[in-house]
Structure formats: C-alpha cells, structure tokens
C-alpha cells in the first residue's frame with residue numbers, strides 16, 4: 357500500500373538553508389512546503405548578518421567624521437539617534453521578509469506559519485494540522501545560549517540587541533567569538549563605553565594567531581576595553597535600571613549586558629524522538645555528506661548540523677541537497693577554502709589555512725607578512741594600522757592561506773578566495789600587477805619571507 361503524501365518535501369525552518377532548499381526543490385518540480393515559526397529569512401536576515409552589517413555601517417560614521425577633519429572638513433560632529441537606526445533597520449528587514457515570501461511563492465512553495473513538530477518520519481504537526489511528506493528537511497538553525505551564572509537572565513542576546521529602546525552608555529559584552537567582537541566594535545563606534553570579557557587567553561579561536569593579536573591591539577587602541585582571562589561571576593539588578601556585574605577584577609555597573617557565549621541547535625519540541633534521527637557528541641544533528649540523517653526519510657543541513665555556521669555555507673548545502681534529491685544531479689557541498697570575514701573594526705578577512713593549521717597538517721611553510729599604516733590614515737590622523745599575511749607551502753609554492761586585518765578585508769578576501777580555489781602559487785601572486793594605490797596591492801608585493 358502506498359502512503360498519500362501532501363508534499364514531496366516538507367522543510368522545517370525558513371532560514372538561509374531552508375528557503376534555498378525549498379525554492380530550488382520546487383523549481384525542480386517537487387511539491388514543497390516550508391514551516392516557519394518566526395520570520396522568513398531566519399537568523400541571517402532578521403537577527404544576524406543583515407542587521408549586524410547595517411549597525412556596523414552606522415557605527416563607522418562617527419569615526420569617518422573624526423577622520424574628515426584631517427581632510428579639511430570642519431564643524432560640529434552630528435549627533436547619533438539610535439531610534440532612527442533601529443526603525444530604518446526594521447523597515448529594511450520587513451522589505452526583505454516580503455522578498456523572501458515572493459521568492460518562495462513564485463515556484464509554488466506553500467508557506468506554513470507556526471512551529472513544526474515531527475510526529476513520525478513522514479509527519480509534522482503545525483498547530484492542530486498534520487502534514488505528511490515523502491521527505492522532511494530539518495533546517496532549524498541555532499539559538500543563542502547564556503552563560504551558566506547567577507543573574508544571566510538579566511543579559512540580552514544578539515536576538516534582542518538590535519531593538520534596545522536606547523543606545524546604552526556602558527555595555528558589557530561576554531564572549532570571545534566573532535559575534536561578541538563585532539558588537540564590541542559596533543557599540544564603541546556608536547559612542548558607548550565597551551568592556552568585552554573573554555575567559556580565554558585571546559579571542560577569536562580558530563583564526564590565525566597573528567590576526568587575533570593584531571586585531572586585539574587595534575581594538576584596544578580604538579578604545580575598547582578588552583579583558584582576556586577574565587570572568588563574569590554574576591549579574592544582579594542595581595539601582596536606576598543598571599546591572600551590577602561581579603567580575604574577576606571587581607564589581608562594575610552597566611546599562612546592558614550582552615551575552616554572546618555561543619549557540620546551540622534549535623531542537624526544542626521538534627519531536628526528534630519520534631524519528632530515527634541521531635545527534636553528534638556535541639548535540640548537533642548527525643548527517644552524512646548527502647545531508648542524510650540516520651532516518652532514511654529525514655535530511656538536515658545548515659547551522660543545526662554544526663558545520664561552518666555561515667549563511668553562504670547553508671545555501672551551498674541547500675543547493676547540493678536539492679540538486680541531488682530533486683534535480684537528478686548528485687552534488688556534494690565543497691568545503692575547501694571557505695572565505696569568511698569578521699566585521700570587527702578594523703575587519704578581518706580570511707581564506708584557507710591559518711599558519712597554525714598548516715603546520716598541524718604537516719606543511720613546511722613560508723610566511724609573508726605586512727603591517728602598515730593605510731594611506732587614508734596618513735592624513736586622517738587616526739592611528740589604525742592594517743595587517744596582511746600569506747601562508748605558503750614551501751614544497752609546492754602554493755598559497756595555503758591569506759589573512760588580513762584592515763579596511764575592506766572581507767571584500768579583498770572574496771577575490772583572493774578564487775585564487776586559492778584555483779591553487780594559486782606565491783609566484784602567481786608575485787606576477788600579478790597591483791592596483792595602485794590600494795591596500796590590496798600589498799598582497800601581490802610581499803617579497804620577503806618573515807624570519
């Protein structure tokens with residue numbers, strides 16, 4: 357007896373991965389529905405990449421005004437209004453939500469608002485409605501966690517930070533990942549006093565060690581109070597709306613405490629126990645290279661599978677999934693040389709292996725480095741410097757990693773990512789003509805290896 361299915365594919369979660377998988381699979385002719393309990397576009401559009409980058413832009417104008425004085429611009433520095441930024445951000449996100457709705461509707465995807473709960477390998481409950489599907493794709497992303505300390509409920513997470521009623525005067529940011537570091541730059545740029553507390557020796561674990569150290573120096577000289585090997589023991593409500601933080605180096609009051617201490621997969625009330633889906637040791641959904649879970653009818657991709665946790669990676673996985681399952685083109689996602697940026701101030705751009713990872717992988721490496729004051733700041737009077745680094749395999753001359761801290765690092769490293777993907781050697785970099793005067797030309801003019 358064959359089962360009657362409402363859909364070929366039921367996607368739970370309309371974030372970066374879920375939307376792309378739903379759209380693409382429908383374009384290949386599958387009958388598809390996507391279930392979303394919050395807003396279309398998921399974390400990236402609503403409380404991640406997009407609002408974050410808009411706030412980074414906002415926070416750069418204060419310093420741009422400061423820099424402008426050296427170039428002859430005069431006058432009072434204009435005042436910043438948090439409410440205008442917040443409301444314009446919300447308008448832009450509403451516009452993007454509508455675009456996502458149209459993108460889904462155009463190829464015929466049904467959008468089902470509400471929380472999806474698995475009832476079996478082929479059945480999902482939303483409200484009091486049951487939907488049956490031949491395949492189910494889990495793409496529910498991750499959720500911010502808070503540190504296990506007394507009073508942690510007084511802290512906000514990145515989900516709430518964009519919609520604060522006012523710009524805080526003093527903010528404590530707990531965490532050493534890229535989200536914590538980006539918000540440190542945002543609030544510093546907007547004029548708040550920022551303390552970033554990280555329990556480890558140096559923030560941004562996983563990035564190149566020189567990059568991490570260089571950025572820490574630049575952030576400190578820009579006025580951010582970075583505290584490493586530092587602990588937040590507890591938070592309590594203090595007078596006049598302040599939060600009192602008991603820190604490893606004393607007690608201090610803040611207007612806002614932002615917890616950016618990590619994220620966990622979104623599995624709440626998902627009903628996994630009614631299926632054959634299993635978890636990895638760290639609690640993510642276990643999948644193979646084809647995004648198959650241990651349950652033959654259920655697939656999973658994106659952040660909830662614990663990979664790179666980046667939007668373009670979730671999208672690449674969704675494309676590979678749809679092509680393989682409904683496009684008759686078996687495809688695997690390609691995780692080699694994934695470029696990424698941290699929108700800190702100054703930003704990081706990176707692609708390929710760090711020096712530490714290259715050595716750990718057994719390469720004998722030559723390292724090229726450059727530290728310089730960008731042309732703009734020779735006249736702006738701002739003290740900011742830039743840093744670039746190439747990690748090269750001695751045996752083959754292949755460039756294994758390119759890393760940068762400095763203006764436009766993300767934009768520059770996107771181009772370099774293509775070169776690394778093509779296996780460019782240091783000799784290829786050297787025979788490439790630079791664009792003058794730019795910072796990027798430094799990547800093709802580094803001649804002397806580091807001692």
Ligand SMILES: Cc1cc2nc3c(=O)[nH]c(=O)nc-3n(C[C@H](O)[C@H](O)[C@H](O)COP(=O)(O)OP(=O)(O)OC[C@H]3O[C@@H](n4cnc5c(N)ncnc54)[C@H](O)[C@@H]3O)c2cc1C
Pocket residue numbers: 368369370371372373374391392393394395397398399400401403404405406408470471472473495496497498514535622624625626657658659660665666667668670
């Ligand atoms: C502050 C911040 C900044 C970031 N900045 C960047 C950046 O600059 N660049 C970058 O590449 N990445 C960035 N990211 C990461 C990026 O947002 C994620 O990698 C990406 O959104 C992952 O997509 P996804 O499809 O796996 O999940 P998500 O986009 O998280 O989507 C999951 C969706 O599932 C829904 N959902 C969950 N459970 C259910 C359920 N049971 N029923 C119905 N719906 C459900 C959720 O509401 C959500 O909409 C950032 C993340 C954060 C938090």
